Amino acid sequence: MTVAAPPKTKHNLKLIYQKPESLTDSPTHYCPGCTHGVAHRLVAEVLDEMGLREKAIGIAPVGCAVLAYEYFNIDGVEAAHGRAPAMATGIKRVLPDRVVFTYQGDGDLASIGMAEILHAAGRGERITVIFINNAIYGMTGGQMAPTTLPEQVTTSSPRGRDVATQGFPIRMSEILAQMDGAAYVVRRSLHDPNNIRKAKKAIRLAFEAQVRGLGFAMVELLSTCPTNWGMTPIEAMNWVRDHMVPAFPLGDYKVAPELQKLRV
Amino acid sequence: MTVAAPPKTKHNLKLIYQKPESLTDSPTHYCPGCTHGVAHRLVAEVLDEMGLREKAIGIAPVGCAVLAYEYFNIDGVEAAHGRAPAMATGIKRVLPDRVVFTYQGDGDLASIGMAEILHAAGRGERITVIFINNAIYGMTGGQMAPTTLPEQVTTSSPRGRDVATQGFPIRMSEILAQMDGAAYVVRRSLHDPNNIRKAKKAIRLAFEAQVRGLGFAMVELLSTCPTNWGMTPIEAMNWVRDHMVPAFPLGDYKVAPELQKLRV
Amino acid sequence: MQTEILIAGFGGQGVLFAGQVLAYAAMDAGYEVTWFPSYGPEMRGGTANCTVIIADEEIGSPLVAHPKVLMALNAPSLDRFEPQVQPEGLIVANASLLSRPVERQDVTAITLKANHIAEELGDRRMANMVMLGALSTHLPVLTLEQIKAALRDHLPKRKHHLLEANYRALDTGAARARIVA
Amino acid sequence: MQTEILIAGFGGQGVLFAGQVLAYAAMDAGYEVTWFPSYGPEMRGGTANCTVIIADEEIGSPLVAHPKVLMALNAPSLDRFEPQVQPEGLIVANASLLSRPVERQDVTAITLKANHIAEELGDRRMANMVMLGALSTHLPVLTLEQIKAALRDHLPKRKHHLLEANYRALDTGAARARIVA
Amino acid sequence: MAAKGWVEIDETLCKGCELCVNYCPVGVLAMDTERLTPQGYHPAALVEDACTGCNICAVVCPEAAITVYRAVKPRVRATA
Amino acid sequence: MAAKGWVEIDETLCKGCELCVNYCPVGVLAMDTERLTPQGYHPAALVEDACTGCNICAVVCPEAAITVYRAVKPRVRATA
Amino acid sequence: MPRELMKGNVAMAEAAIRAGLEAYFGYPITPQSELLEHMAKRMPEEGRAFLQAESEVAAINMVYGAACTGARVMTSTSGPGISLMAEGISYIAGTEVPAVIVDVMRGGPGLGNIAPSQGDYRQVIHGAGHGDFFPIVLAPASVQEAVDLIGEAFDIAEKYRTVVFVVADGSIGQMMEPVELPEPRPLRRERPDWAVSGAAGRPHRTLTSLYLKPEVEERINLRILKRWQEAEANEVRYREYYLDDAEFVVLGFGTAGRVALSAVRAAREEGIRVGLFRPVSLRPFPYQAIRDLAQRAKAFLVVEMNGGQMLEDVQAAAQGQVPMRFYGRMGGMVPFPDEVLEEIRTLAADPPTPTENPRARWLAHMMPA
Amino acid sequence: MPRELMKGNVAMAEAAIRAGLEAYFGYPITPQSELLEHMAKRMPEEGRAFLQAESEVAAINMVYGAACTGARVMTSTSGPGISLMAEGISYIAGTEVPAVIVDVMRGGPGLGNIAPSQGDYRQVIHGAGHGDFFPIVLAPASVQEAVDLIGEAFDIAEKYRTVVFVVADGSIGQMMEPVELPEPRPLRRERPDWAVSGAAGRPHRTLTSLYLKPEVEERINLRILKRWQEAEANEVRYREYYLDDAEFVVLGFGTAGRVALSAVRAAREEGIRVGLFRPVSLRPFPYQAIRDLAQRAKAFLVVEMNGGQMLEDVQAAAQGQVPMRFYGRMGGMVPFPDEVLEEIRTLAADPPTPTENPRARWLAHMMPA
Ligand SMILES: Cc1ncc(C[n+]2csc(CCOP(=O)(O)OP(=O)(O)O)c2C)c(N)n1
Ligand SMILES: Cc1ncc(C[n+]2csc(CCOP(=O)(O)OP(=O)(O)O)c2C)c(N)n1
Ligand code: SF4
Numbered sequence A, B: 001m002t003v004a005a006p007p008k009t010k011h012n013l014k015l016i017y018q019k020p021e022s023l024t025d026s027p028t029h030y031c032p033g034c035t036h037g038v039a040h041r042l043v044a045e046v047l048d049e050m051g052l053r054e055k056a057i058g059i060a061p062v063g064c065a066v067l068a069y070e071y072f073n074i075d076g077v078e079a080a081h082g083r084a085p086a087m088a089t090g091i092k093r094v095l096p097d098r099v100v101f102t103y104q105g106d107g108d109l110a111s112i113g114m115a116e117i118l119h120a121a122g123r124g125e126r127i128t129v130i131f132i133n134n135a136i137y138g139m140t141g142g143q144m145a146p147t148t149l150p151e152q153v154t155t156s157s158p159r160g161r162d163v164a165t166q167g168f169p170i171r172m173s174e175i176l177a178q179m180d181g182a183a184y185v186v187r188r189s190l191h192d193p194n195n196i197r198k199a200k201k202a203i204r205l206a207f208e209a210q211v212r213g214l215g216f217a218m219v220e221l222l223s224t225c226p227t228n229w230g231m232t233p234i235e236a237m238n239w240v241r242d243h244m245v246p247a248f249p250l251g252d253y254k255v256a257p258e259l260q261k262l263r264v
Numbered sequence C, D: 001m002q003t004e005i006l007i008a009g010f011g012g013q014g015v016l017f018a019g020q021v022l023a024y025a026a027m028d029a030g031y032e033v034t035w036f037p038s039y040g041p042e043m044r045g046g047t048a049n050c051t052v053i054i055a056d057e058e059i060g061s062p063l064v065a066h067p068k069v070l071m072a073l074n075a076p077s078l079d080r081f082e083p084q085v086q087p088e089g090l091i092v093a094n095a096s097l098l099s100r101p102v103e104r105q106d107v108t109a110i111t112l113k114a115n116h117i118a119e120e121l122g123d124r125r126m127a128n129m130v131m132l133g134a135l136s137t138h139l140p141v142l143t144l145e146q147i148k149a150a151l152r153d154h155l156p157k158r159k160h161h162l163l164e165a166n167y168r169a170l171d172t173g174a175a176r177a178r179i180v181a
Numbered sequence E, F: 001m002a003a004k005g006w007v008e009i010d011e012t013l014c015k016g017c018e019l020c021v022n023y024c025p026v027g028v029l030a031m032d033t034e035r036l037t038p039q040g041y042h043p044a045a046l047v048e049d050a051c052t053g054c055n056i057c058a059v060v061c062p063e064a065a066i067t068v069y070r071a072v073k074p075r076v077r078a079t080a
Numbered sequence G, H: 001m002p003r004e005l006m007k008g009n010v011a012m013a014e015a016a017i018r019a020g021l022e023a024y025f026g027y028p029i030t031p032q033s034e035l036l037e038h039m040a041k042r043m044p045e046e047g048r049a050f051l052q053a054e055s056e057v058a059a060i061n062m063v064y065g066a067a068c069t070g071a072r073v074m075t076s077t078s079g080p081g082i083s084l085m086a087e088g089i090s091y092i093a094g095t096e097v098p099a100v101i102v103d104v105m106r107g108g109p110g111l112g113n114i115a116p117s118q119g120d121y122r123q124v125i126h127g128a129g130h131g132d133f134f135p136i137v138l139a140p141a142s143v144q145e146a147v148d149l150i151g152e153a154f155d156i157a158e159k160y161r162t163v164v165f166v167v168a169d170g171s172i173g174q175m176m177e178p179v180e181l182p183e184p185r186p187l188r189r190e191r192p193d194w195a196v197s198g199a200a201g202r203p204h205r206t207l208t209s210l211y212l213k214p215e216v217e218e219r220i221n222l223r224i225l226k227r228w229q230e231a232e233a234n235e236v237r238y239r240e241y242y243l244d245d246a247e248f249v250v251l252g253f254g255t256a257g258r259v260a261l262s263a264v265r266a267a268r269e270e271g272i273r274v275g276l277f278r279p280v281s282l283r284p285f286p287y288q289a290i291r292d293l294a295q296r297a298k299a300f301l302v303v304e305m306n307g308g309q310m311l312e313d314v315q316a317a318a319q320g321q322v323p324m325r326f327y328g329r330m331g332g333m334v335p336f337p338d339e340v341l342e343e344i345r346t347l348a349a350d351p352p353t354p355t356e357n358p359r360a361r362w363l364a365h366m367m368p369a
């Protein structure tokens, strides 16, 4: 294969993009094409841009992102499954001037961690939540998640999710928007560059909400799991677009007035 | 005191109301004027009217209603704090033709039991939930509940609930109405005879929903706790009307189409 | 040397508070003391009682099967605890709510109509203090003055306007205490 | 009498399945057998290996420090496990992915370019069967025929169209196995 | 019997909460401050002869302590 | 140098997911099927000289493996 | 029945189904998930209840509910899930309803890892929940034994109206072995006379663990203890290997016991008179059998995949009658037979003194200063 | 400091505040709630963090989070809450961060009741969470001792980077006694070098209990065990009463120990040479001291407010060196001194045989057939 020749000199080349400082150098353990990596990158870019790297404390979930604390170049802790919002609360209450965020999957946040996320929102806990909705339990081998679509085949819904016995997909943004303590609750998707850019803006606002002390902030990100969906990364991106976005409408579910004015 | 004379004979008197069969003869342990008793009575009346007494299995919560299984003349079990919906699920899944209901307080359902109630609703579990919202932890001596009003003084919010640190009241009906599995979610109040009558109709519909297999059904009942509020029973009724109803609007949050047509 | 006082009545009769007053007085007098409530089930109503033990060395059990002193504010309490009082012990009973006299012959028994006296004095909630006053007349370890001082020193400031009424109830109780056996 | 076979490679190379085929063959032949995977961390990628123990009495440990047989499907596996094979043991290595020969002199070593052979045969996923075929030539407890029969009897019906290709891979592997040490 | 209705209050159940008294639209109920129930409460009692049998007291009673009767007009047999 | 942009792909990070290749609007990226990264993947590579520096590949790369440069026009000093 | 090659997790699931399981509630966790997945596939096929709960907390309370109807019901999980089930387990025990729980143990504490471990021993045996009760705990060492014990677990749970644990270290869950599955038992149709089912034509029934009056709670506690005493008398299970003439005894359960078996055989070949004692019921613990061995053995070696949790019980059983060594691997490490063989050799060559502290000596060996 | 008459729960809360508590997270439960309520009042006054969590699960995970910042943090609960905290406790232990937990024990299992009990002994000591770790457990027998132990608990937790329990039976929480409170300690301002706080001017730090590689997890496990060994060497606490010339020894902790003290005094008056051994640290357990006593006593009597949970440890310690009786009350019953006195009399008049099973004999006595 012929690779394009490098530029003769670099001095008339402007650096447009490079790996953010808020990520470490470690390669991740994510499967090729998994958008967990995209979400990490966006969070890191926002921390860099807002100058929060040295103030941030990140909380990794139990889920594929369990080692997130090794990839973020910030202080980090590992939560018990679903309890990241409670752990974040504990940290934020003793270090109110730090920037505390959780990074959680759909099993973590919407299944076992349902009570903790709702109460953190109800309390208006000044934390930021990055919620990766990939409609599956990635880490444990592809079991059904609360966000699994009707009829979707998983290892624990081998005949497809039967809503009559296994229930309906749970839409967390809609639920959390009901909480008075929530300042910012939106859903975005990572299925193409354009949506990724929008997701980044949302993440920015979710950290702005915290820095400004407005309350609880969450960005739900529709994300891929090529491995457990049995797809190539590109097929997975398209599956998000074609199947997940219709079931989980993108949009702003709650935006505090102070944030509506902000341009980021 | 002169008590009105009894009627000469009773044979031209028609029995209009008597204690329902679905209640046992035991006196309750509730404080005088506590509307837990009203809620019990309404549930029992509905069971009687629908002929469900011998099919019903009730699940008592951890809360003042902990002994509910002694007052209902039906089969009953005692759940762990907040877990009644899970226990109900276990029962209903093995006995799908029985009528299973939980009876839960606001601490039980909206605090520790948040995940279980939301997931039961999400699964469209065919159970009926009677939710007693009295804005306080009655049984343990009057601590703050998730539904405690802003500024309300409790033993764990001695300076009044401070929403900045202790969060906002949580409105469960609004949240649960978001769940696709929910067939019937309404809020009623027990603060006067008229509202009590409306509450009974709602309870009836909540059991109809189960009998018809439509999905999850919940009636939220605004209720009094004269003891921990430090009021007389009548003051407490008025406090519900004047303070709770404005904060927890009465209404139908979700009614399955099949139920809308029903006249009860 | 150890004195055990069991105070029993309905919830709402000020049983626990009466015990606390004794406990404060004992502490201020330099004794070891424990106050032990029978905290009821997590729900309302029913009876309430507490045990106060006053001693001059490290106190062992905070509960005893056979207290030296019983202060019974209502009938069920007398029924339940009268048989348990030590021989040579003391029973102070609230005749306002009794349907029968103290039956034990081997104890000192004092009865007085504490509710009636309290109502006379203008505050029915003072029945517990009336009883305490009566108790003080035969309690070996503490004097009426010590009990009054404890009230003064430990009643929260915002309740100090009630001090006088309490003193009066104590005094009246002490004055009207009648040994019946 | 007990034979331990350690099969190791990348995830995705069919390591676990190759072990299972051996286990089935052993079971059908009436042996006691255990198949033990090194199930990796709850996440993707990395290496995979499994140990198959075939014996004629109740099997003790499902793992051994020093297996009699190593089937190494890639370079890291050979590097890691070669030193552990028992003296007089057997190493079957996939030369397609090796950068060096087997170094041990005290074992029987068989190498073959399993990936290349599989690609030749038209299905790169058959490398594991090619390796198994090679292994069968020097495995004391099981014959190639028994392995084939196990495949036939235990491959789920919906995969039976693959049987022929598997047989061919096994045969070719057996044919091309070359003892190198 | 002048009244259209009649109520019986079960004193083993009544806790003297006064809710029935408060909500009775015709004011025929009152607390019997002279009597004590076995549970130690002053029970409610029907004190006037003007009960309408409207059932409101029973609807509000937390203890299901009230039984309500209503007078029925002697049935006039329809002559077909 | 003809192109307006330039990308560098860090092969210790690239996992060969092909997302960048798929989304590059001018199609200048391709998988290098001849090379294997230390993690055992075929990496992406810039194979044509027409990169616009649009940054889309970097936006989509899950591994933050791509560094993007853009050519800057030699600045013409404004004569005030 | 013909032998089938099955993964431990799958075999346990299938064995439960054949034992007449009516409902399964669980939550995914490695290294147990295949058990849940097999249930997801098979239970609906059989027209029985399968539900992936929202959490282990919910799962155990679903089990609790179903158990109250007298149905055969089970759940399965691993370490963190066992912790989350503690409250529900205590309620089940306090309500005296039967339930079966499978713990496929992994490395801990905390999130730990998913490698095989025996680190939940103490928790399952002593601390499965608050308050006074004793679960029955069975520990298989092979897939076949796991299948057999699952079947028995239901009968035992019902006999003593209690919680029965089957604790399989991760290896038992993950490995494949040939097994003979039992014939499917028909579903029981009659319900026990304590079960709730709707008060049709009989007085209403209640099931609770709440006894507000201490006198009453005490009676219930004593009744539970009494049943436990019966279980202690009837349900002790263990396996002995080469003990007849043994001077030295290795003790280990589950996979550690199997590994020890290999080592014992190797040591026998070297002429060391050593045998193996493998507890199968961890509760009731085979105190008496071990005490008897202690009288006649020269020394014990306890082998575990934890920091010496069963060791404490062996010490309690032996009552200082025999000197003892300990060898453990922790955190998901599985000992190799060679390591245990080496320990046996040392034991024989340089027997422990009666006062030597087995854990301290081992720890000094594992973590030289 | 002058003595104040305080309820145990309130005194423990105030003692923690004076020990420099920075954050309290808890959930109401009887008989512990006054502790939480005192925190609700006082912590905001001091400008420190108080939060009523949505559950015990959330509370312990808030504690976990705060502990990771190096703050002094605690929670308090009772039986069911301890069960719900099990997972979080295991994570805290696995992450090696310090935290203090108060368990005001009530009757169990299940919902049980709220009367005083010692039924959580086994759970707290052996089963506070999954995986290999040992919490340190302190058991006060008076309000003053509770105050003192709370203060020490924080120091010990930090010294060994572990979980320290203070287990007070319901009676200690509910009773009032005069106490001398310590002077308030200033809040610590420096943070330990393992704490997370934002990676300002230093490499980023992480705190976790996840160690995917078993080799690494094993090293952590061993490190935890090593610290525990140090605690075992340094932190044993007990109180002895009238033991110098004692032929008979009563053993009991907490309220059971106090009750026994009254009985021992009464028995002494009757001329029985009996003394009391009251363990204060339940873990590390005073094995050696008890073993020494076993050598010289004629018989032991273990008294508990449970079904003989500490009894098992006393038996393990005594190693069959002394015959033993047991007397327990369960389900929220508190024994009266008279009952224990009667047991002492029997012990002296009709000493147990070496082989008699203390629990079986007691059970037969409590539940005659
Ligand atoms: C208490 C507990 N239960 C279960 C598990 C096993 N577990 C690990 S990750 C996970 C679910 C992960 O799914 P999700 O949160 O959607 O994250 P993803 O892997 O999809 O990113 C589960 C159930 C655990 N570690 N702890
Ligand atoms: C796990 C657990 N935590 C706490 C408690 C203590 N507790 C008993 S009832 C109750 C709250 C009751 O409040 P609510 O549900 O509102 O019912 P109410 O008494 O007001 O009717 C609590 C916290 C418990 N029994 N179990
Ligand atoms: S399993 Fe799925 S979610 Fe997890 S890293 Fe792989 S692709 Fe991503």
Ligand code: SF4
Pocket (backbone or CB within 6 Å): B029, B030, B031, B034, B035, B036, B064, B134, B138, B139, B224, B225, B226, B227, B228, C044
């Ligand atoms: S405490 Fe409140 S809720 Fe409970 S019975 Fe009394 S009044 Fe009702």
Ligand code: SF4
Pocket (backbone or CB within 6 Å): E005, E006, E007, E023, E024, E025, E026, E027, E028, E029, E046, E050, E051, E052, E053, E054, E055, E056, E057, E058, E068
């Ligand atoms: S029935 Fe109506 S009128 Fe009669 S007492 Fe009751 S409320 Fe009053």
Ligand code: SF4
Pocket (backbone or CB within 6 Å): B033, E009, E013, E014, E015, E016, E017, E018, E019, E020, E021, E043, E044, E060, E061, E062, E063, E064, E065, E066
């Ligand atoms: S409402 Fe019922 S309980 Fe209350 S006073 Fe009337 S009869 Fe009695």
Ligand code: SF4
Pocket (backbone or CB within 6 Å): F005, F006, F007, F023, F024, F025, F026, F027, F028, F029, F046, F050, F051, F052, F053, F054, F055, F056, F057, F058, F068
């Ligand atoms: S910067 Fe744009 S044009 Fe250049 S390689 Fe990336 S996507 Fe293609």
Ligand code: SF4
Pocket (backbone or CB within 6 Å): A033, F009, F013, F014, F015, F016, F017, F018, F019, F020, F021, F043, F044, F060, F061, F062, F063, F064, F065, F066
């Ligand atoms: S998107 Fe990134 S990881 Fe994927 S192929 Fe391109 S450079 Fe490699």
Ligand SMILES: [Mg+2]
Pocket (backbone or CB within 6 Å): A105, A106, A107, A132, A133, A134, A135, A136, A137, A138, A145
């Ligand atoms: Mg997911």
Ligand SMILES: [Mg+2]
Pocket (backbone or CB within 6 Å): B063, B105, B106, B107, B132, B133, B134, B135, B136, B137, B138, B145
């Ligand atoms: Mg409430």
